[in-house]
Amino acid sequence: MEPLLKGTNLVKRYGKVTALDHCDFDLYPGEILAVIGDNGAGKSTLIKAISGAVIPDEGEIMLEGKPIRFSTPIEARAAGIETVYQTLAMSPALSIADNMFMGRELRAPGLMGSVFRKLDRPRMEKFAREKLNELGLMTIQNINQAVETLSGGQRQGVAVARAAAFGSKVVILDEPTAALGVKESRRVLELIRDVRSRGIPIILISHNMPHVFEVADRIHIHRLGKRLCVIKPGDYSMSDAVAFMTGAKLPEGVAEPA
Amino acid sequence: MEPLLKGTNLVKRYGKVTALDHCDFDLYPGEILAVIGDNGAGKSTLIKAISGAVIPDEGEIMLEGKPIRFSTPIEARAAGIETVYQTLAMSPALSIADNMFMGRELRAPGLMGSVFRKLDRPRMEKFAREKLNELGLMTIQNINQAVETLSGGQRQGVAVARAAAFGSKVVILDEPTAALGVKESRRVLELIRDVRSRGIPIILISHNMPHVFEVADRIHIHRLGKRLCVIKPGDYSMSDAVAFMTGAKLPEGVAEPA
Amino acid sequence: MTDAKTASSFEEGLKGASEKVAEFHEEKSQLKRLQHWLHQTPSAVPMIVLMVALLVFGVLAENFFKAGTLSVILQQIAIVGILGCAQTIVILTAGIDLSVGAIAVFSSVLMGQATFRYGVPAEIAIVIGLILGTAMGAVNGLLIAKMKLPPFIATLGTWQILLAANFIFSANETIRSSDIAATAPALQFWGGSIQPGGIKILYAVFLMIALVAIMSYVLRSTAWGRHVYATGDDPQAAELAGVPTGKVLIQVYALAGFFCAVAGWVMIGRFGSVSPTASTGQLGNIQSITAVVIGGISLFGGRGSIVGMFFGALIVGVFEMGLRLVGTDPQWTFFLIGVLIIFAVAVDQWIRKVAS
Amino acid sequence: MTDAKTASSFEEGLKGASEKVAEFHEEKSQLKRLQHWLHQTPSAVPMIVLMVALLVFGVLAENFFKAGTLSVILQQIAIVGILGCAQTIVILTAGIDLSVGAIAVFSSVLMGQATFRYGVPAEIAIVIGLILGTAMGAVNGLLIAKMKLPPFIATLGTWQILLAANFIFSANETIRSSDIAATAPALQFWGGSIQPGGIKILYAVFLMIALVAIMSYVLRSTAWGRHVYATGDDPQAAELAGVPTGKVLIQVYALAGFFCAVAGWVMIGRFGSVSPTASTGQLGNIQSITAVVIGGISLFGGRGSIVGMFFGALIVGVFEMGLRLVGTDPQWTFFLIGVLIIFAVAVDQWIRKVAS
């Protein structure tokens, strides 16, 4: 099977810091690919390079076999790649519903919508509320609350709900459960499975090993700016994975770079 | 034993939203108190009320038996209460060392320091580097990097290192391991124990049940803006705790409010 | 694989978790409601300040509360109000446009000279002026969105450039009102008026109110309006969330340029003549920014409503007229307007604080 | 208790985890180093623009590269440079001070009138002027820090108030240079000069350079300086991290007021006379902001260096003088300075982009 999304030799430098160091990457159709690694290993930079949020200095990215070169996240979104960034990317002063539909607002039916381009607020609010309920975010008391007034976890929930609702080709989640409670995390994992069952592959960055081993089909282990190896959760224990990503052990057939 | 820090009947409203609803709170000397609860339950608001970052609408806070009323976090810090906020509270454009010493900078020895008020950069940098190494944040390549260039986890690490290094009476950590990797989380837990062994009590907010049950002496379960109950990790299982905080079960002797 | 199961074993506690949406009882006192309303309605505070100002001057100056006086106030703020529409959308994107006045004056000169120097029919001259004004705004937008210049510096530059170009192009020549009335009355269109019951209300006033109403709708109820807010709120986040911030910025500045050109056309109607030295070129930016800020719109972008700007412009207009009627000396007028700017915004901040 | 152990069992994998600090090989090419240096040194780009401007005008205008011309440029920017010091610290806190010019002019009037109207000895009059200037700045600070007014609006208000107060207090009276020289030469102190090799350099120029140097040190190497940056960078975060942002803001505006009063004193030396109508009152704010922004300091606070401001002021001075020497008409000079402001900042942005 051909990878749906493929990165080769990606390099990204920030001044003195090399965040991606000739990194490779593959995502196959319909799979959940987890990406794990130390803090600062370059995971977020990797997915930013894929989603158009940063432009890699070197290397090539292919989507469905065709080389792509996104220069903005909007292009990636248009190509069906939906991302939850670690920084969440929300407009603090706008409401939850506004944020969820940012860039793909619904217009009112009839003349008001087509000529006067009026937003369909009630429909957007209803949809937003439904998606949040699916995630179990019951403590959100007011769907018109500004996002800046939400708790850390509530914000995370809104971002995840947005990506899951709109992703059509790839959904990328950068630590989606980091700020979430037990109940809400569980819902996100269910949601991830749900998205996969719609045939959409998912890239999941997480530091939560139990979660990773529970849902991932393959695990991409990132170390010092590059892919160290890819493992299947069935073949290795969590302990092995942790050992690989922290440099305590080396997987077979891989040599630590000098 | 008298509580070191005691809150009674704390109320905080944000417009239509009631974040704290007549909440009580106790912290005893030398203990690690975990605070758990759903997203949006009001945990962060509670610790903000204690650390002077928000002023509660009602209720009273006592430190060592004396009523206190901080109107800024600076006053709380001066009283020895050091906090890592969920939003981290760092100046993005300044360096790691600058951020760690913000508000308590070291001055150079001799005339340069006393008359010309020159900062002792080398000493501050050395100290910062040491504290980060203690946390195992080895991927930070340059101690003079601006904080905005750090990865999410690295930032979290810097904030935790700052609080642990300077807290003298109470250290408050709001989800300190949320963005951290396995290795780094472990270090933080060790650091928490370390701080306690210096006799300083700690308030730890976390959604990570294994961590909470591992280090906490007591667990404050927060639900719908108030303290539902306080349990000892030895007396209940994680499952019970989760059931309490999500409302699946009620602890003995507590009635769910109408 | 086994420990995955175990690790999550504590999640069994989730079974039967409450699905209740959090609800707290709310105090429904009148005061609380008022506070909530003040908090929710960014234009409420300037409106209250305006009411108070009207009352005070009504008492102090005998001729103030005449329909004639009030209609004069409206016509005096028409131009600032239209420039304020331009300034509002720019400031909502966390920008600032120092060139608004210069674009307005230059556009009016272009319309006038196209007619009188080059003999273009007035209607076409107006269209040319509007297009060129829009283009000037678009240049601002390009500098800011594409070349990433800070808006303050980009528009500071274009302000100087356009003002100088205006003087050079016009050769400092004022076109007289009587000539315009004779040859190109279309240029003076907005100076026309209706006179219900003898009180003269300029078309320009209706235009200003219509523009405020339209923009209020656009900003609140269309996707584009939301994008403007998002761009000003946190441009990086907006970009990541799928707002084409660059495009939005260019559109915003171009639209602002268009409004300025409209203001230029209105200036011809209001003053009768076309004068390159009109002080709007120098002061239009500060005046419009003052209206915007008194109207409660944040200079850091993303917060506020255009209706607030309208009240802001009115507040300034009422103060100026009121002080004139009371007979204050010009320097004292400037002094008091300074005091009142600070006072108006301080009251605004205070009410917000009390209400929050 | 048991599952706590199990849950963390995978952490066994941590044993022997690498303790290596990440290190990547670095390209050490000259170009890379240059880029890195440009990136690290915010004042480098304005310096380069300045060099280029000097070269270009050196070629275009024959009288340009004379020591006399260069010293005239320095003395022409002395006042803007000192106001720029005030503006820089304010802008670093994400504020803006529109009242700098008004404080400077009013302070100079206060010094002059204290001596001539009230007969205070000149030295004491200067101290009074400096204290009152500082107080005016402190009022700005109080409005901004305590009453939470946006800096733009607070200083817009005080600008108008101070300028009007200046005219009212002075009764528009100019104190003549010859009177000052006869009775109160201390007022004209900064107009004195040294003349090494016949080239006249004003004391005012040395004062400006000294102020820039001192503030550069203070901002970079003292805790207070770091607090100024932190306050501008993210005030909420700074407050939570233990910076007394309110106090810092008041100090910053008060210090800015002090610098403005110093500029007022320098104005007397430089112009000889004390005039309430000095253009600095109207234009000092825009001029100083221009210098700051061309110098690469972010209007959003927290980024940039005061040395950049100095180069920014010099760039404007060089352009103005160069264009005059080339023989440009004043209207075209105005036009070209607009172009060059945009150009200078565009080059700055471009170099930053290429270097990052």
Add this chain to the structure above:
Amino acid sequence: QTSACLITKTDTNPFFVKMKEGAEAKAAELGVTLKSYAGRIDGDHESQVAAVEACVADGAKGILIAASDTKAIVDSVAAARAAGVLVIALDTPLDPIDAADVTFATDNFQAGLLIGQWANATLGADAANAKIALLDLSIAQPSVDVLRDQGFLQGMGIDLADPNKWGDETDPRIVGNEVTSGNEEGGLKAMEALLAKDPDINVVYTINEPSAAGAFEALKAAGKENVLIVSVDGGCPGVQDVKDGVIGATSQQYPLQMAALGVAAIAQFAADGTKPAPTEGKAFFDTGVALITDKPVDGVESIDTTKGMELCWG
């Protein structure tokens, strides 16, 4: 109680400050209520339009206006007159001149012409290779600015090119034009720049006396205290400067007289509806202009500074 309005170009220029004082004194004497207005900057006719509207709304009997833009103000003046208000143009005639009921004005072109002729005659044969610096008001070139500058050049015998614009002359004797905002600071900076361009400047025209004082500071610093400076206005400090030799000659105007005449005319109009008549043979009531210098030359009528000090306006 008769009420009247005085609208000046700005109220920071001492010229208009004194005009206002004169009007106030006369108003107090005649029992007229006087309200004053001003533009914010030179050339600001918009504030003047707003002021006219305020006066009409306020029921004023008459308006005294020193117009910033002589054409642009005409419509609002017409509206005021239609409302039965007497409008008197002060200092600057409107365009067309009959837009106002009557005009009490100085001839600014004449003022420039006098100092030009004086400079030309003083230089004598050297006039042919003079080096002239022109310190004007602002790049907006309001009408006073143009009239004085062009009058001066005419007096010097220089071709004006477009007489409605300064700066388009090509005579090689002109070193350059600079703008000063009419104050010391502007005069100083402009002079410094022109000296850098050509250190041999020997004639300096200035828009008014404060800018002349600034220019003198620059010349003094450059060790060129013998340069011929000419100016316009005739304020007391300016006449003093002529006396001290700082300024060679200045054209004096009479703002107090204009204002007092204006207020009196309004009081008269309020009393019996009569309007004042213009000077014989002119379209306006000329309040006159006199050249003040202590170095009179043949062919240009002038008065000395002692007389000038008696007539000066503050």
